[in-house]
Amino acid sequence: MTDTSVTRRVFLSACAGALVSLRARAGTPTPALSVYAPQAKIGGKLRFSGADTMHDLVAAWARGLARFQPNIEIDNAATKLSADGVEALLDGQADVVTFVREPFPAEIDAFTRRFGHAPTVINVAGGSYATKSGTHALAIYVNAANPITRISLDELDAIYSRDRRRGGKAIATWGQLGVGDDWEPRPIHAYGMLHRRESGNPPGIVNFFQQRVLRGGEFREGIEEQIDRPGETALDAIVRSVADDPRGIGYSGFAYAAPGTKTLALAETGSGPYFAGTPAEVTRRDYPLSRQIYLGFNHAPGKPLAPALHEFLLFALSRQGQLIVANDRMRFLPLTPEQAEASRRALADAGQ
Incomplete structure (x- = not known):
């Protein structure tokens, strides 16, 4: 093996x-x-x-x-x-x-x-x-002005992954996610945590996202990696970046919600079912990023x-x-x- x-x-x-x-x-x-x-x-x-x-x-x-x-x-x-x-x-x-x-x-x-x-x-x-530092569920954040309301793990893989082990083509614009009108040509700006620490290993959240969403694949180039800074954690920085960037998307915890952002309902694939990430859905692990x-x-x-x-x-x-x-x-x-x-x-x- x-x-x-x-x-x-x-x-x-x-x-x-x-x-x-x-x-x-x-x-x-x-x-x-x-x-x-x-x-x-x-x-x-x-x-x-x-x-x-x-x-x-x-x-x-x-x-x-x-x-x-x-x-x-x-x-x-x-x-x-x-x-x-x-x-x-x-x-x-x-x-x-x-x-x-x-x-x-x-x-x-x-x-x-x-x-x-x-x-x-x-x-x-x-x-x-949603306990900070408590192995919390992951939420997917977009700017509050974005019309999108839901996304699948297949689509997240197509946004974040180089290898796309879930199949399908790379997704680079909001139009490819079905967002129409003037959003259709807008590029997606993906935010995330630092992919590797000095030890060579990822943060635990990144490891989970990489294995659960990317199925062990590698992250693509061009993702805006956020780091911990005095007074602001990387997870806070991801949500703040999405709040400042109408084209942004990022992962963080539910406890890190901020004005100007919203979370998306998630499903394993585009066929659903979708779950908003309520406490009950996280407890049952219906929510895919529990x-x-x-x-x-x-x-x-x-x-x-x-x-x-x-x-x-x-x-x-x-x-x-x-x-x-x-x-x-x-x-x-x-x-x-x-x-x-x-x-x-x-x-x-x-x-x-």
């Missing part, structure tokens, strides 16, 4: 269920979520490392699990980035990575070279709806999971665990029963 195919497989596994229409009230775990009821007392130690925005959540899960499994010891390292956790996992200094983004292709490649298999990632909650958070670990195929890790994940995916998600400061979205069941199946498959 090539590095590219391994990367693609891991990302698709991480995003499983993102296009499925699910029924649940936004932000609230329902009674249908299974209750954690341990079958045996388990001991062991788990070392967590990764994103600081999941630190409190892991700590709360550890306290909740301790009521049932007091012999499982949790070491919750005070690291900042998911990349820190990946490095610790590669070096044998951590057992579990807290991922507030999908793994970078370079991380998957490095892990596969080291261990001979890809990392296992289990979806443990939805990203937030996001997720994960726990990642090293698991050799065909080997059983460490019992302590298995129990921790079962607790995190349970009703008790998802109630903890609902009360977390980052406002991550609890899994719906269907989403939790998909993660439990992935966990069962990993243990085979």
Whole structure:
């Protein structure tokens, strides 16, 4: 299997269920979520490392699990980035990575070279709806004067991508998106974040957009890349640029809305259905640019999971665990029963 195919497989596994229409009230775990009821007392130690925005959540899960499994010891390292956790996992200094983004292709490649298999990632909650720095859903912004009201991921790929892995021709004018009258010949000015940091990896949002919208393709030349500046983040700058540019389009979070802009309804393809990005649509992942958070670990195929890790994940995916998600400061979205069941199946498959 090539590095590219391994990367693609891991990302698709991480995003499983993102296009499925699910029924649940936004932000609230329902009674249908299974209750954690341990079958045996388990001991062991788990070392967590990764994103600081999941630190409190892991700590709360550890306290909740301790009521049932007091012999499982949790070491919750005070690291900042998911990349820190990946490095610790590669070096044998951590057992579990807290991922507030999908793994970078370079991380998957490095892990596969080291261990001979890809990392296992289990979806443990939805990203937030609109919490800044909280793995929030992405909104597509255009200038408020623009008549367009909706766009598909296929069309976004044709605007932003060099490779256009979704097929079709490049889109360069608003007329190609069906906007008529004097808008028809106007060129589209695309805005986005910096595509690569000094590390060589993209920001997590860019990685998500590149994998989810561009299907792993490269960005085309000419996109106006915005950067963090004192007093203004790149996501703020994207929305401000669109507000100042009637021909602009850009991605950001719903919390970054500004006068002079509006967000577009999204669909996977031009045939729909389209979703405006309400909290309920993001929770159900009907909205195509809803996001997720994960726990990642090293698991050799065909080997059983460490019992302590298995129990921790079962607790995190349970009703008790998802109630903890609902009360977390980052406002991550609890899994719906269907989403939790998909993660439990992935966990069962990993243990085979």
